[in-house]
Structures are given as C-alpha cells and as structure tokens.
Amino acid sequence: MKPVARNSLLFALSFAVAALATHATAAAPLRVALTFDDSLKDHLLIAAPMLEERGWRGTFCIVTDWIGRDDSRLSWDDIRELVRRGHEIATHTKSHQNLVSLLEKEKGHEVEVRRQIFASADKIAAETGIAPRFLFTPFVQQNDTTARIARELGLRQAEGPRYNFGSNNCDRVATLVADLRANGIERADILTHGVSAADHGGWCPFADRESFRKHLDALAELERKGEIIVTDYDGMVSSCALKAQTWPRHGILSLSFDDTSFDQWEAALPLFAKYDARTTFFVNGTNRIDFMRKALDAGHEIGLHGFNHMDAVETVEERGEDWFWRTDIAPQLDALAAAGIPVSSYAYPNCVHTARTDEMFFSHGFSRVRGRDAAIPNPNPYDPQGESLDQWRPVAETDWLFIPAADFLKARVVPNVIMGESYHTSIEDILRAIERAGWQGEALFVVSHGIEPDAKDISMKTEWLERILSSADDSGILVRGIR
Numbered sequence: 191m192k193p194v195a196r197n198s199l200l201f202a203l204s205f206a207v208a209a210l211a212t213h214a215t216a217a218a219p220l221r222v223a224l225t226f227d228d229s230l231k232d233h234l235l236i237a238a239p240m241l242e243e244r245g246w247r248g249t250f251c252i253v254t255d256w257i258g259r260d261d262s263r264l265s266w267d268d269i270r271e272l273v274r275r276g277h278e279i280a281t282h283t284k285s286h287q288n289l290v291s292l293l294e295k296e297k298g299h300e301v302e303v304r305r306q307i308f309a310s311a312d313k314i315a316a317e318t319g320i321a322p323r324f325l326f327t328p329f330v331q332q333n334d335t336t337a338r339i340a341r342e343l344g345l346r347q348a349e350g351p352r353y354n355f356g357s358n359n360c361d362r363v364a365t366l367v368a369d370l371r372a373n374g375i376e377r378a379d380i381l382t383h384g385v386s387a388a389d390h391g392g393w394c395p396f397a398d399r400e401s402f403r404k405h406l407d408a409l410a411e412l413e414r415k416g417e418i419i420v421t422d423y424d425g426m427v428s429s430c431a432l433k434a435q436t437w438p439r440h441g442i443l444s445l446s447f448d449d450t451s452f453d454q455w456e457a458a459l460p461l462f463a464k465y466d467a468r469t470t471f472f473v474n475g476t477n478r479i480d481f482m483r484k485a486l487d488a489g490h491e492i493g494l495h496g497f498n499h500m501d502a503v504e505t506v507e508e509r510g511e512d513w514f515w516r517t518d519i520a521p522q523l524d525a526l527a528a529a530g531i532p533v534s535s536y537a538y539p540n541c542v543h544t545a546r547t548d549e550m551f552f553s554h555g556f557s558r559v560r561g562r563d564a565a566i567p568n569p570n571p572y573d574p575q576g577e578s579l580d581q582w583r584p585v586a587e588t589d590w591l592f593i594p595a596a597d598f599l600k601a602r603v604v605p606n607v608i609m610g611e612s613y614h615t616s617i618e619d620i621l622r623a624i625e626r627a628g629w630q631g632e633a634l635f636v637v638s639h640g641i642e643p644d645a646k647d648i649s650m651k652t653e654w655l656e657r658i659l660s661s662a663d664d665s666g667i668l669v670r671g672i673r
C-alpha cells in the first residue's frame with residue numbers, strides 16, 4: 191500500500207458524499223470497528239461508557255510515550271480498566287512518528303521504525319498482560335515495508351482507509367455506511383480522536399459530548415436495521431477474513447540450514463527469492479566468504495555453527511570455556527568480522543545446549559542461540575534404519591517446537607526440528623505444522639542441511655522446500671531465518 195497523505199483521515203467523506211444518491215442494497219451487513227487514536231483521557235471517561243451502553247466495545251490505539259503525560263491522556267491504570275471492561279488495545283507506536291519518513295531517513299536500516307513498533311507493543315503487553323495484535327500507523331503513513339516489520343514483530347498492520355469523524359462531519363456516518371455498502375465494501379474502520387472539544391480536545395474533535403452521542407445513535411440505528419454490525423477491530427478483520435481469506439495470517443516459519451552445503455544453497459537462492467523467503471545459513475569454517483556475501487545480499491542471514499563443528503556442551507565440559515571459545519568460535523567469528531559478515535546467532539552442532547553454554551554466547555554479545563534441551567525427546571529422532579519408529583511423533587503436535595509469534599524477537603534460545611529422510615520427515619506433517627503456526631499465531635523452527643532434488647539422509651529435498659515455501663506464501667506466513 192502506498193503512503194497516503196495526512197489528510198487521508200478526512201478524505202473518505204468527500205468520496206462518500208459524491209456517491210450519496212446510491213441506495214443500500216440487500217448486501218450483508220457492513221462490519222464496523224470503532225477505533226480511537228492518541229490515548230485521550232476522554233476515551234475512558236466519555237467514549238467507553240457510551241459504547242458500553244449500546245453493547246459495543248472499541249479499539250483504543252495507544253501511543254505509549256504519551257501515557258500519563260498530562261491530564262488529557264490515559265494512564266496505564268485507565269488502559270487496564272479499558273481491558274478489564276472488554277475493550278481492545280492496539281499500538282499506535284511509541285512516540286507517534288511518521289514511520290514512512292523514518293524509513294527514508296534510516297535508508298533501509300529500520301532500527302528506529304522497529305523500535306517505534308516493538309517498544310510500544312512490548313510496553314502494552316507488560317502493562318496490561320495482553321499483547322496487542324494490531325499496529326495503527328500515525329497519520330496512516332504506511333507501506334509494504336512497515337507491514338512486513340509489523341508482521342516480523344508479531345503484529346498486523348491495520349489497513350486503510352480510516353474514516354475519521356469529528357466536528358466537521360459529525361452527522362454523516364449514515365451516508366458513509368450507505369455508500370460503502372452500495373460499493374460492496376465489507377468493513378469500515380470508523381475512527382475518532384477527540385470526543386469532546388469542550389473537555390480534552392484531541393485532533394479534529396467532536397464539538398461536544400452530545401454530538402458524539404448522536405454519531406453513536408446513528409450507528410446504533412444502522413445496526414438495529416441490520417445494515418452494520420459493530421465489533422472491535424479484531425472481530426471486524428476475523429469475520430471478513432473467514433469469507434475473503436485476504437488477510438495475512440499471523441505466523442512465522444523460521445528456517446535454517448547448517449554446515450557446509452554452499453553450492454547447493456547457492457543453487458537454491460532463486461527458489462527463496464521466488465517466494466520472498468529468508469533463511470539463516472549456519473556455516474562451519476571460513477572458506478566460502480563469497481557465498482556468505484551473496485546470501486547476505488539476497489537478504490539471508492549468516493550464523494555461526496563452529497569453525498570445526500565441535501559439540502559445544504561436551505567440549506566445554508572436557509576442556510573448559512576458554513579453550514572451546516579459542517578453538518572453535520573465535521577463529522570463525524574473527525574471520526567473518528574481518529570479511530564484514532555480521533553474525534549475531536549460533537546454532538549448536540548436534541543441537542544440544544545448556545544454560546551455561548548459552549550464557550557464554552550471550553556474554554560475548556550473541557543475541558540468539560538455537561538448541562534443544564537434551565532431556566526433551568526429539569519428535570523425529572535420527573534413525574536411518576527405521577529401528578525406533580515407535581518414538582516418532584508428529585511435528586504439528588509437538589508444542590515445544592512452537593513459540594508465540596509475538597515472542598519471536600524476544601526469545602534468546604530457540605528450538606528446532608530437523609528435516610531429512612534419516613529423520614523420517616513427513617512433508618505432510620510439516621505442512622500441517624506450518625498451517626498450525628498460521629492459525630495459532632506461532633513461530634515454528636525448522637532446520638535442514640543440504641538442498642537438492644534427491645536429497646537423502648539429513649538434507650532437504652528441493653520439492654519439500656518448494657512445497658513449504660509455496661504453502662507458507664499461500665497462507666501469508668512469513669518465512670525468515672533465526673534473527
């Protein structure tokens with residue numbers, strides 16, 4: 191979606207008025223979400239009770255830096271009160287910056303844009319105990335990049351248009367609804383900032399409580415006539431998505447490849463590009479800096495897998511941390527750093543980790559490690575001869591392989607399941623697991639080694655990879671690496 195002008199909050203009404211003559215047909219009721227931006231105190235004092243009188247719940251879009259700033263803004267106690275009364279809380283960013291301008295300033299680095307979204311969503315989750323699901327961008331300044339970042343942070347970017355109501359159009363909501371329905375539109379985000387200029391104002395406020403009340407009465411009348419259904423934003427999106435399936439689902443597939451199959455990985459880069467999918471290559475040694483650069487250029491990530499693929503847990507036990515770090519980590523880390531290859535994650539060879547070894551990596555500045563707790567049985571154990579198939583379990587039913595997508599960036603240790611014939615991978619099971627991640631808003635962690643058409647043993651068949659990427663693409667699941 192292209193960025194729209196700031197005035198877009200107002201634009202919608204001229205469109206509606208132009209088509210005024212059209213009559214509502216017998217179309218399905220319009221799903222209407224009532225949204226409230228900018229964390230105003232009046233949203234709790236005036237708007238929420240009026241909504242509740244009519245049996246409605248609203249969606250309150252919170253700018254977290256503005257909470258408790260002065261008497262005109264909500265406090266965290268106020269927001270918890272809204273949650274307690276069944277309203278929905280969304281993020282409207284940390285400090286209400288124009289995200290599209292920020293992206294331009296940052297020249298693709300996305301650091302501040304991510305912080306604007308993440309810091310706010312995280313604060314809301316910490317203060318209310320409920321992670322917000324939606325990002326409403328300030329000034330509706332948004333595009334595909336802000337949508338992608340939101341998804342990477344476990345949120346959905348609310349879609350425009352947003353129909354703002356205030357003193358300039360306070361008596362026109364019925365006109366808008368008639369027009370939208372006549373045009374076959376299924377849902378509408380009816381936005382309000384200030385609900386009473388006389389009290390605490392806000393951007394383009396209603397003149398007084400009475401005119402806001404009349405606005406709601408008009409909506410109640412439309413609902414009584416079966417022309418609209420008022421719900422919160424989540425309800426509006428969900429009820430329409432059931433029919434249209436157009437809304438991206440809410441899951442992450444974290445895909446990584448280990449060891450040294452550089453040529454096969456290079457050959458697979460176009461396949462990843464075809465589906466706009468990213469992965470992490472956890473490499474051994476330092477031989478193929480050329481491949482690492484190429485992978486980075488294509489948007490993938492490089493992680494460490496040890497200079498010589500030593501088992502970190504065993505080696506640290508036998509020779510100590512210093513020896514292990516000096517021998518298997520530092521040589522690879524230093525060579526990659528010298529070559530300008532950024533590295534912030536490590537995958538344990540043989541998968542097994544301990545809290546002690548994790549801490550060693552974190553204390554050296556690593557942000558994430560991938561490893562499995564030795565005490566927890568692998569659902570698809572390595573079993574080339576098929577001697578212990580009774581221990582095989584479906585990945586789709588193995589809960590510890592999934593974490594809430596909203597926690598993706600916070601988790602410092604992430605699990606994995608390996609794909610390959612020697613693990614008796616069932617591609618149908620993996621596709622079901624991806625589907626589960628989509629429906630339940632989870633992140634799933636899948637690993638393999640090489641990638642080739644007739645892959646055996648511990649590697650990924652090209653056909654499997656293609657089915658994984660296309661099914662994730664179909665259901666709007668984001669495919670990314672470990673980072």
Ligand SMILES: [Zn+2]
Nearest residue numbers: 227228328329
């Ligand atoms: Zn705003």
Ligand SMILES: [Zn+2]
Nearest residue numbers: 448449539540
């Ligand atoms: Zn390995």
